[in-house]
Amino acid sequence: MTLDAAWAVDWVRRSAATVAEHRDELVELDRQIGDGDHGENMNRGFRAVVAKLDALDAPPASVGDVMRLVATTLMSTVGGAAGPLYGTAYLRASKSGAATALGSDGVVALLEAALDGIVTRGRAHEGEKTMVDAWTPAVAAAVDAADHGAPPSAVLAAAARGAHEGAAATVALVATKGRASYLGERSAGHLDPGARSSELILRAAAEAAAAAD
Amino acid sequence: MTLDAAWAVDWVRRSAATVAEHRDELVELDRQIGDGDHGENMNRGFRAVVAKLDALDAPPASVGDVMRLVATTLMSTVGGAAGPLYGTAYLRASKSGAATALGSDGVVALLEAALDGIVTRGRAHEGEKTMVDAWTPAVAAAVDAADHGAPPSAVLAAAARGAHEGAAATVALVATKGRASYLGERSAGHLDPGARSSELILRAAAEAAAAAD
Amino acid sequence: MKKLINDPQDVVAESVEGFGLAHADLVTVHLDPTFVVRAGGRVPGKVGLVSGGGSGHEPLHAGFVGVGMLDAAVPGAVFTSPTPDQIAPAIAAVDAGAGVLTIVKNYTGDVLNFETAAELADADGTTVRQVLVNDDVAVEDSLYTAGRRGVAGTVAVEKIAGAAAERGDDLDAVAAVAQRVVDNVRTMGLALTACTVPHVGRPSFDLADDEIEIGIGIHGEPGRHRVGLEPADVLTEKLLTPVADDLGLARGDRVLLLVNGMGGTPTSELYVVYRRARALLSERGVEVTRSLVGNYVTSLEMQGASVTVLRLDDELTALWDAPVRTAALRW
Amino acid sequence: MKKLINDPQDVVAESVEGFGLAHADLVTVHLDPTFVVRAGGRVPGKVGLVSGGGSGHEPLHAGFVGVGMLDAAVPGAVFTSPTPDQIAPAIAAVDAGAGVLTIVKNYTGDVLNFETAAELADADGTTVRQVLVNDDVAVEDSLYTAGRRGVAGTVAVEKIAGAAAERGDDLDAVAAVAQRVVDNVRTMGLALTACTVPHVGRPSFDLADDEIEIGIGIHGEPGRHRVGLEPADVLTEKLLTPVADDLGLARGDRVLLLVNGMGGTPTSELYVVYRRARALLSERGVEVTRSLVGNYVTSLEMQGASVTVLRLDDELTALWDAPVRTAALRW
Numbered sequence A, B: 001m002t003l004d005a006a007w008a009v010d011w012v013r014r015s016a017a018t019v020a021e022h023r024d025e026l027v028e029l030d031r032q033i034g035d036g037d038h039g040e041n042m043n044r045g046f047r048a049v050v051a052k053l054d055a056l057d058a059p060p061a062s063v064g065d066v067m068r069l070v071a072t073t074l075m076s077t078v079g080g081a082a083g084p085l086y087g088t089a090y091l092r093a094s095k096s097g098a099a100t101a102l103g104s105d106g107v108v109a110l111l112e113a114a115l116d117g118i119v120t121r122g123r124a125h126e127g128e129k130t131m132v133d134a135w136t137p138a139v140a141a142a143v144d145a146a147d148h149g150a151p152p153s154a155v156l157a158a159a160a161r162g163a164h165e166g167a168a169a170t171v172a173l174v175a176t177k178g179r180a181s182y183l184g185e186r187s188a189g190h191l192d193p194g195a196r197s198s199e200l201i202l203r204a205a206a207e208a209a210a211a212a213d
Numbered sequence C, D: 001m002k003k004l005i006n007d008p009q010d011v012v013a014e015s016v017e018g019f020g021l022a023h024a025d026l027v028t029v030h031l032d033p034t035f036v037v038r039a040g041g042r043v044p045g046k047v048g049l050v051s052g053g054g055s056g057h058e059p060l061h062a063g064f065v066g067v068g069m070l071d072a073a074v075p076g077a078v079f080t081s082p083t084p085d086q087i088a089p090a091i092a093a094v095d096a097g098a099g100v101l102t103i104v105k106n107y108t109g110d111v112l113n114f115e116t117a118a119e120l121a122d123a124d125g126t127t128v129r130q131v132l133v134n135d136d137v138a139v140e141d142s143l144y145t146a147g148r149r150g151v152a153g154t155v156a157v158e159k160i161a162g163a164a165a166e167r168g169d170d171l172d173a174v175a176a177v178a179q180r181v182v183d184n185v186r187t188m189g190l191a192l193t194a195c196t197v198p199h200v201g202r203p204s205f206d207l208a209d210d211e212i213e214i215g216i217g218i219h220g221e222p223g224r225h226r227v228g229l230e231p232a233d234v235l236t237e238k239l240l241t242p243v244a245d246d247l248g249l250a251r252g253d254r255v256l257l258l259v260n261g262m263g264g265t266p267t268s269e270l271y272v273v274y275r276r277a278r279a280l281l282s283e284r285g286v287e288v289t290r291s292l293v294g295n296y297v298t299s300l301e302m303q304g305a306s307v308t309v310l311r312l313d314d315e316l317t318a319l320w321d322a323p324v325r326t327a328a329l330r331w
């Protein structure tokens, strides 16, 4: 089992769908500890991505091509903190995912590249109540699954579970990066919106892989 | 029985008290069909009048002196429509009430002068939903009482009743003068604030006269 | 009621005092009685320009005192016309021998108080002329009302009369050009929310969350009717159409378009209204040659806007363009 | 939600379009990607000045494009930093060979997007320097936060850097004077009400009728703590004191005092705050030699205000006084 460009396209479409579905939830999470635009930003971005996909003459040749399209589109439509962060994540992923098809190691490399992109851009460490807190356990879980010989779909399922747990754990944290950090202690008790959107996107990846199985 | 400067001072003090007591009601009436300042304007004015009275070295010699003090003070502290209207009313009254003591005819002349001042300044006729609608029946009732030989206190009691009825009748009217006229038909169904304050002031006059009896 | 004030009784005095401190290069503030005059004293031979009215419409009028506009402004209590004993000294303070023009918004209170003040000034030997501003087309039938109200068009009257006085026109000429502005300017406004007068402590009218009040004045008075929530483009048309119709605008007319905020509306929204008003004028073949967008004649923190159109000719355009240096308008 | 808008998705584009139509003498508006440049094109040899950020803070930044201030402004979605593909063309459009200074408010989103845009511009051969504005003393400990936010002090940075660029300073000199303003300017704000972002449709935070939020930013973020209703004089002290303390103001210092409205506050109230802030500075022996009062850096229709103090020296004063001709600031 490997994951190809068709999976990547499906992932992106599922991401767009789940982001649209959870737009208001993400807005509300951001309203509580930020400025209330995260759901709108992500939804605007992913709608633009889908529009670009729809307008393609030929289907993308590789996972990397899909990732690059997502990267440039998010970068130019999302704005805010999430735009450059997700943009860089997908850009790094596009370089890692240049192959036409990914095995479990390829999936792990792609996720590691994405996380690396987020950290390089945003300079946040684990525990600062950001999307890094969803991606770090996601990557760890993916590595662990691949080490145990799991197929790509299981690796992504593990990543999605890791992201879910990581996102949930942000509730207790006090933010020290991003807009929520201005609230100090008052930021505790709320789920980080970027961690939540990361969780949604990684779940979409796992679901697309399951559907491809 | 005649009414002298002491009565006039008592009238003014009672006017100030009743305006203060009904400040919020007058504000609310004006809020409904005007700009919500009538209670505040009248209260500011009458407080200033009382302060001036308190600061006098000697008690005023005549009803006219008291009326003049009220006129100039209201004119310089009330503002809005009510300031010049009441100011002119008291100014005309001061000329009419120059005598040291007023009999029933003197009281009637004073009220007629006041109404005349209001009409001269404001150019409103009866039925336009203004203070004129309180003063006109008040004067008519006073004339009638005096014609029937009533003493000054009874003349003022009649005037107060007339003002009350006139004010109550403004509820049904559509305003064609003053700020309420901008509402057109929507001004109907509300008591005119200036008519209401006129009624309060005339009732104060009657009460002061009853106390002097 | 939430406001950045101390005692409601003191808000006008404290605000005017702060205004005087912040703009000492432009104005001098007199307290008790309260009025604001142009810094530097009388300009010999120049017609004096005095306006005033209730407070709560800032920057009107004090924000327009300075070179090329008003010589004095007289602020009353909030939404309450000033008293003659404030107005008369203001007139006296700016009388430089050429007479004084008072610019009065057409409200019973303002008319009566300015009338009395003019009588006092006249008794003191000052020639006073008056122009009444009544640009509000929301007041439909002046037979059955106190007449049209003076609203945002006042800015244009004060700017253009100010320029005429500054260039040395005599009293008759300044009065005539001011009247020409009045004759050619119309306004219509709406409110999304009411405002709260400090000494009242509650909103000036009650408006449901899905209602918009059309045809409001600038004193928190309710308007003529209510409509449901509608897009800005639709609402703008409800303002622009009666203004343009009443002015009888014709193809080829050149106009000044003023979109005025009521105090609590973001300027970004005013530009949305401006964009649509301009498109509608363009559909009528009317050319917008001058524009002003912002909070100029307000109702405290009311959310809402008004659209004002002034038909221009070459002279009015030149007077509009003439230099002005005030706290709220300068070029 | 009541707003004078059409579709929330279109509000920025329509508003900027209206702005361009109303101020065609000052600016040229580009749509898709959206940015605003000074009318008349590049000024040969002059350092280009570019700023930008989320919309909803009008007149910041587009209202400050013009002679003596910004060469370009880049508006993002409401409260959302613009994207690199808007910022990079704006930088390119104003690069007249002397390099470009970007003035960036210190928010993660703005920093990251401007950073990326600068990399793109650099790849195209434009020298780009950046100054980060972080004047908000409400953010206490930058070790545990994304660092102080850039708020109303941005106006002073843009005005003074704009004057330096206009007089012909080179890129290093313009960047240095901009940094000097940043080093000497501090702000603190409060909100009486939250604001409503169009695409959110409900207030940005929940505030009881008797609560005031102290230490707000300009994105409708809640502040650091809440207090009950207090008189303006008391609230002003809560703003001025941390600002003055943090600046280490000393007897004899001369300052610019900016009282900024958040968009929905009547200017009369801003002058009440100004009056008190000025008295407090005077008690400290600090002289207010320049003042600005009004809505300059807003949060949509939020009611509230911020107090900004900039320590002046002769050069900063002269640059502040230098002529400026923009939609929102001119003298």
Ligand SMILES: Nc1ncnc2c1ncn2[C@@H]1O[C@H](COP(=O)(O)OP(=O)(O)O)[C@@H](O)[C@H]1O
Pocket: A030, A034, A035, A036, A037, A038, A041, A042, A079, A080, A081, A082, A083, A085, A118, A121, A122, A123, A124, A129, A130, A131, A132, A177, A178, A179, A192, A193, A194, A195, D079, D080, D081, D108, D109, D110
């Ligand atoms: N320095 C950072 N590193 C990683 N993620 C960050 C950083 N700063 C913010 N974020 C993420 O971005 C999210 C907010 O995104 P968004 O609301 O779209 O942008 P903005 O904060 O500019 O409004 C946060 O919930 C957080 O997960």
Ligand SMILES: Nc1ncnc2c1ncn2[C@@H]1O[C@H](COP(=O)(O)OP(=O)(O)O)[C@@H](O)[C@H]1O
Pocket: B030, B034, B035, B036, B037, B038, B041, B042, B079, B080, B081, B082, B083, B085, B118, B121, B122, B123, B124, B129, B130, B131, B132, B177, B178, B179, B192, B193, B194, B195, C079, C080, C081, C108, C109, C110
């Ligand atoms: N032309 C007029 N003639 C007589 N009374 C008038 C006239 N116009 C207004 N009034 C009275 O003045 C009252 C309003 O006074 P007030 O609220 O103090 O002034 P304003 O309308 O200027 O706010 C009205 O209720 C009405 O009785």
Ligand SMILES: [Mg+2]
Pocket: A030, A034, A035, A036, A037, A038, A080, A179
């Ligand atoms: Mg956000």
Ligand SMILES: [Mg+2]
Pocket: B030, B034, B035, B036, B037, B038, B080, B179
């Ligand atoms: Mg009233």
Ligand SMILES: [Mg+2]
Pocket: B035, B037, B080, B081, C054, C079, C080, C081, C109
């Ligand atoms: Mg009034």
Ligand SMILES: [Mg+2]
Pocket: A035, A037, A080, A081, D054, D079, D080, D081, D109
């Ligand atoms: Mg944002």
